[in-house]
Amino acid sequence: MSEQEAASDDFSGLTSFFFYTFIVHPCTAWILRPGRFERKKSIMYAIAFLAALAAIKTGMEFAERGPNHYSLLGVTRDSNPLEIKRAYRKLSVQLHPDKNDSPDAADQFDKVKQAYDVLMDLELREVYNKFGNEGIQQNKRYSETQFLMEAGIFYVSWGVMTFFLTMGKKSGQARDWTLTGLILMLVVEVVVMTSVTNPLPSSIFPTLTEADLVRVLHSLFPAFMNGCRSMGAYLYVDLDAQLRQLLLALQEQNQDILLVLRDVQIGVQTIQSSGGGGGGGPRLATGPISTSNIPVATDGGALGVTPTGKLKELQARLHHSNGTVAQAVQSLKQEQKSSGLGFYGMILGYIVISYLFS
Known part of the structure; x- marks a missing residue:
């Protein structure tokens, strides 16, 4: 099951990459084409389009994965074992196959039982908060070396792709913005993954785990990068x-x-x-x-x-x-222009790295 989920995540990453690169970026460039709208309106429309599209796509991805254990049981990260047990008993009565007429009643009951078993075990609960279901299935534990290696592969890959996608004079600002966002995302991920407790306030994000936050950041970055590319090209002044x-x-x-x-x-x-x-x-x-x-x-x-x-x-x-x-x-x-071979080489490199280190 874990291999299937990992393959699904890899395919989703490739899909997002091609979707934002070959569909979203041209659409944004169409909105920002000079003369189509007023300058302020063009920028506002482009930002609204990218934000709405990124929110919808990220929401669909999380909806496909289903609620996490906290949301499934109706508890928060700060809930104690007694509160978790009460929530489980209430749901187990409602979702038990003997009382639930739903065709997938057994699956619903098994998911609730699995969530209860994980959250009641403090060690498994910590693993789940950091790595999600994949970490539980792979019996994963936090290792600084492994974390730095996995993070290095991800951020170096995206850094190389950012370099190739922002080649040329028009993309100078876009490269600066994208690399700055990439560094900030790396800092947030390091802080979140190395903290003993979740640094997010429970009053705002009561059920969001560290793994969920990192997944959201990784999902939104392609939209951010292509938004920077579009806005950088639009605001560029060719001296x-x-x-x-x-x-x-x-x-x-x-x-x-x-x-x-x-x-x-x-x-x-x-x-x-x-x-x-x-x-x-x-x-x-x-x-x-x-x-x-x-x-x-x-x-x-x-x-x-x-x-x-x-x-x-x-x-x-x-x-x-x-x-x-x-x-x-x-x-x-006679100024040399960037070659399209780098763009296609970047795409091939992304596919190779994605499957080589999955």
């Missing part, structure tokens, strides 16, 4: 793309200035060739340009001192600036 747009705009501006300078240079050469006199130079293609303030060299001095030389010098500088901008744009365009 490189903005810089690329600015550089392209600067490059176009430089080209426009070069065209104007070429027309000005042609006009100045025309004026110089006509001896600087005459009724007026030609009108330039970009509009009338006044040359009255441009000093015209008449002594045949160096080219750099003449208006034409100054224009050529400015033109050379703009060409150099244009080349620098083009190199910056090209370097931004």
Whole structure:
């Protein structure tokens, strides 16, 4: 029976992983698509969708497992043996096959008897609180080495998957959020599993055991991770793309200035060739340009001192600036993107680890 439950848990883990990765994440991305809703509404809708879906899925998983021993007997973690015995006697009378007409009356009675036997034995009760029914069936006892090994496998596996699923510039914040949540979950699990008594307040969670709490955390983490991925991609601001747009705009501006300078240079050469006199130079293609303030060299001095030389010098500088901008744009365009092979390798690795250490 324990092997069947373990296999069921492994299958449930794989199902949750694929469900959140291939169904929930695309749906959340659809909700957060720019322009679909207002920014605040998009975030609110996405969080509500993820929270509702995670609550429903986790509730269905716990409903499938059935109530724990405390809920089944109608007692709390703080109930003493006398209270447990009274609750058992009351239920045994109601659920006894001689008085219960239900087709599964025998199974119901056996479950109540099993819950009573476990909770009345202090040693078995402690094992059940830490490890659940699986711990009772496997005669499990708390071992710090074994606990650290099992926790290490789980958290390292999810850490590796988080790394692969959050590759790329858009997922930088998502990776930080997910790894932070993973570390906090590890701290909570260590505190819960190493405490002598359940640290949860009985007034709020009267029947929740340590094993139930850890199971809830493990069940909610895939939803949390994919929520971080979706929100991180939505809130990401691509500074490189903005810089690329600015550089392209600067490059176009430089080209426009070069065209104007070429027309000005042609006009100045025309004026110089006509001896600087005459009724007026030609009108330039970009509009009338006044040359009255441009000093015209008449002594045949160096080219750099003449208006034409100054224009050529400015033109050379703009060409150099244009080349620098083009190199910056090209370097931004050549940024390597994450390969999809890592994603599929991560999926294969998750399946192998899940079955190898189950």
